[in-house]
Amino acid sequence: MGVYTYDPLADYVIGVDVGGTKINAGLVNAQGEVLCMVSLPTMAGEARTVERIEQVIRELIAECEGSIPSLCLKGIGVGSAGQIDWARGSIRSASELIPGYAGTALKDILQERFQLPVIIDNDVNVLALTEKYLGAGQGVEHFLCLALGTGVGGALVVDGRLVHGAWGGGGELGHISVDFGGIPCLCGGIGCLEQYASGTSIARRMREKLDHMGIVEETVDTREVFARWHAGDETANELMQETVAALGSAIASLIHMCNPSLIVIGGGVAEAGDLLFEELRKEVARRTMPSMLGGVRIEPAYRGNWSGMIGAALQWWE
Ligand SMILES: [Zn+2]
Incomplete structure (x- = not known):
């Protein structure tokens, strides 16, 4: 050693x-x-x-x-x-x-x-913490992070401190239910955000939609969905509107719960870029009490390595 x-x-x-x-x-x-x-x-x-x-x-x-x-x-x-x-x-x-x-x-x-x-x-x-020290969270006392990757992870910062809860499990934001009759989740819950907003679920739901239309495309991945969305593909748009609605619903609930001034979105799904952020800001505005919405920013995560x-x-x- x-x-x-x-x-x-x-x-x-x-x-x-x-x-x-x-x-x-x-x-x-x-x-x-x-x-x-x-x-x-x-x-x-x-x-x-x-x-x-x-x-x-x-x-x-x-x-x-x-x-x-x-x-x-x-x-x-x-x-x-x-x-x-x-x-x-x-x-x-x-x-x-x-x-x-x-x-x-x-x-x-x-x-x-x-x-x-x-x-x-x-x-x-x-x-x-990376957001707090180097990213959009600098100088922000109340913010939350959503990491949209293979699954959906989350973190809450309140009064400048991470919220850990009783033993450290606080901030499992991927398992907030956004649809009480929705898709069953691996965690045992129903309609969890992760089932709509993870990269894995976006690709899976796209394949299912295409399957319903009689099109078998086993190789469609998240990147491909985003490319089609940007190109104006109707199926990709329908799917991403559902994703945005699920995210908007979760974020609106979290705004009402924690009164944050910033929401940071990271992970592979954030690479859908400006279109995702624009749609998401509109969706959150539609679903949040106007008095709670003022001054809430929705920003991409720190991009450094x-x-x-x-x-x-x-x-x-x-
Ligand atoms: Zn779940």
């Missing part, structure tokens, strides 16, 4: 972003600058995820040693897929994308292996 010193006043933290396909680790400072980094495939299902995380951190330390003569570290910050028991620093549940990961006492294991203090949170919660890894590190300055 590389040589480093623990120093609570150090300027650097190791930020780790644990996803279903990749694990990124980097040396990050309080300004969110990345000094060096390492990225490895998670190999979910083949290798124990906790051992892969350790390996990525070890490789990063070895990498840093070459460029930084005496490495002082404040700690390790992890942003991870799954639901995180925030107080215990353990993985409460994880999807079948990372088999065997649920139940891992990640904080205890990493603290013991690296002799450094560790903070762990959910991957979307740490993205909200490694935003999850940076947010994971920034937990140390919270």
Whole structure:
């Protein structure tokens, strides 16, 4: 293992972003600058995820040693897929994308292996920190984030602080129901936002619509749906109007609940671009009390690289 010193006043933290396909680790400072980094495939299902995380951190330390003569570290910050028991620093549940990961006492294991203090949170919660320090959330006390990717994740910042709830599960915004008689969700709920606004669900619903029309196009993906939407395709437009309605419905409810001044939208679906944001702003305006709507911005997420890894590190300055 590389040589480093623990120093609570150090300027650097190791930020780790644990996803279903990749694990990124980097040396990050309080300004969110990345000094060096390492990225490895998670190999979910083949290798124990906790051992892969350790390996990525070890490789990063070895990498840093070459460029930084005496490495002082404040700690390790992890942003991870799954639901995180925030107080215990353990993985409460994880999807079948990372088999065997649920139940891992990640904080205890990493603290013991690296002799450094560790903070762990959910991957979307740490993205909200990236927004707070580097993105649209700078100087904003009340905002929420929606990450529209394979699934839909969320984070709430109230009074400048992430809302964790009783054990850390707060902000599961993908599982807010936007249709009480709607599509059953994998979580056991009905009509969850995720069933309409995730990249996966957009592609699936497009294939279903085409199927109904007698057109079999197995290869239609989210990007293709967006391209057709921009080109004025009627089916793609119908589908995206439903997506916008689902998102608008969820966002209006969240505005009424939290009185935020900013909604940040990230993930692959945000790449649908200006058209999505314009339609969404109109839809939210239609569904929100005028008195609550004033001053609420809806903005795309921070576009820099490694935003999850940076947010994971920034937990140390919270
Ligand atoms: Zn659900």
